[in-house]
Amino acid sequence: MRRHAQRWVTVIVFALAACSSRASGQSLEGETTSTTVGETTTSIAVTASSTTTVTAPAPTTTIVAGPPKVVVTPTGVVLPVLGVEDGGQLHVRTVCGGEASYSGAGKRYNRVQVVLDPGHGGFDPGAVQNGIRESDVNLDVALRTRAYLERAGIDVVLTREFDYYVPFVVRGELALNSNAALFVSIHHNSGRAPLISQPGTEVYYQQLDAKSRRLAGLLWEDVTAALRVHPIQWYGADDAGALFRQGRTGPDFYGVLRRTAGVPATLLEIAYLSNPTEAALVATEAFREESAAAIAHAIERYFNTDDQGAGFSGSRGAARVRTRSSGAGSTPVTLVTLSGS
Numbered sequence: 115m116r117r118h119a120q121r122w123v124t125v126i127v128f129a130l131a132a133c134s135s136r137a138s139g140q141s142l143e144g145e146t147t148s149t150t151v152g153e154t155t156t157s158i159a160v161t162a163s164s165t166t167t168v169t170a171p172a173p174t175t176t177i178v179a180g181p182p183k184v185v186v187t188p189t190g191v192v193l194p195v196l197g198v199e200d201g202g203q204l205h206v207r208t209v210c211g212g213e214a215s216y217s218g219a220g221k222r223y224n225r226v227q228v229v230l231d232p233g234h235g236g237f238d239p240g241a242v243q244n245g246i247r248e249s250d251v252n253l254d255v256a257l258r259t260r261a262y263l264e265r266a267g268i269d270v271v272l273t274r275e276f277d278y279y280v281p282f283v284v285r286g287e288l289a290l291n292s293n294a295a296l297f298v299s300i301h302h303n304s305g306r307a308p309l310i311s312q313p314g315t316e317v318y319y320q321q322l323d324a325k326s327r328r329l330a331g332l333l334w335e336d337v338t339a340a341l342r343v344h345p346i347q348w349y350g351a352d353d354a355g356a357l358f359r360q361g362r363t364g365p366d367f368y369g370v371l372r373r374t375a376g377v378p379a380t381l382l383e384i385a386y387l388s389n390p391t392e393a394a395l396v397a398t399e400a401f402r403e404e405s406a407a408a409i410a411h412a413i414e415r416y417f418n419t420d421d422q423g424a425g426f427s428g429s430r431g432a433a434r435v436r437t438r439s440s441g442a443g444s445t446p447v448t449l450v451t452l453s454g455s
C-alpha cells in the first residue's frame with residue numbers, strides 16, 4: 115500500500131512537470147488573451163522543472179467517513195474525486211485534467227463548503243514585482259484564510275497547497291464536484307494605476323450570479339476596511355470595487371469564474387504589487403494576516419447574515435454596465451451601454 119502510494123506520488127510529480135511544459139503557452143487569467151488589465155501575464159520566469167523541487171507540507175492521513183469529494187495527497191496535491199471504484203480506490207481527476215485511480219494515503223474531504231484558490235503557481239508565478247512572487251503571497255494568504263475559517267467550523271479546501279500549476283478546469287471541478295457553497299480566487303494586482311487615498315482592491319464576480327455579486331461586495335467591504343488602516347498612497351483603478359468583467363464574446367473573462375459557473379465564485383485582487391509601498395506591506399506577515407482575517411470575516415458574513423456588501427463599481431468588457439450602490443442594503447441602479455473596450 116505504502117509503496118503504491120509512493121509510486122503514485124512519483125506519477126503526480128511527473129504529471130506536474132508534463133502539465134507545466136505543455137501548458138506554458140497558455141494565458142493565465144482569461145485563458146484566451148494575454149492583454150489583461152491590471153494583471154501582468156508576461157512574467158513567466160519559472161521553468162517546468164522547478165515544480166519537482168518544491169517543499170511539500172507534512173503528510174496528513176486524516177480519514178473522513180463517507181464518500182470523499184476531494185483527496186489531498188501526502189505531498190499536498192489536491193485532487194477532485196469523481197467516484198469510488200469497485201475495489202475501493204478513488205477515481206480522481208489528475209492535475210493535468212486526466213483521470214486515474216488513487217488508493218494512497220491522504221486527507222479526504224467528504225464535505226466542502228469553501229474552496230479557496232491561490233492564484234497562479236508552478237510555471238506561472240503571476241506578477242513578479244518589487245521582490246514578491248504573486249503565486250507565493252496568494253498561497254500564503256489562502257492558507258491563513260483557511261486557518262481562520264476552520265477555527266469557525268467551516269470546511270475548506272485549497273486548489274493547491276504548494277507551488278504547482280493547476281489548470282482552470284481542475285480548479286473549477288474542485289468546486290463543482292464537491293458542491294461547494296462558494297469559491298474565492300485570491301490574487302494580488304499589478305500594472306499601473308493612479309495614486310489614491312484608499313485601497314484599490316478589486317473583486318470580480320460572475321455576471322449572471324447574484325450570490326457571486328453579493329460575495330464580491332462583502333469581500334470588498336471587509337478587505338478594504340482592513341487595508342484602510344494603513345495611511346499610504348494606494349494604487350487604484352477608477353472602477354476599483356466589486357465588478358464583473360466580460361470576455362470579448364460575452365461570458366465572464368476570467369477562466370476560474372467561467373469554470374466554476376454554478377458555484378458562486380469571485381476573483382479577489384487584494385493590493386498592487388507594482389506599487390512599492392503596497393508591496394512593502396504585502397511582504398509583511400502582519401499584512402497578509404490582516405488580509406486573511408478580512409476574507410474569512412466576509413465569508414462568515416456570507417453564510418451567517420443577509421448583508422449585501424458594498425463597493426459595486428461597474429464592469430469591464432464588451433457590454434459596459436455601471437452599477438451604483440451607496441452601501442449594504444441599498445438598491446443598486448444599473449445603466450447598460452455598449453462599449454468596444
Ligand SMILES: [Zn+2]
Pocket residue numbers: 153233234240241248301302
Ligand atoms: Zn493574479
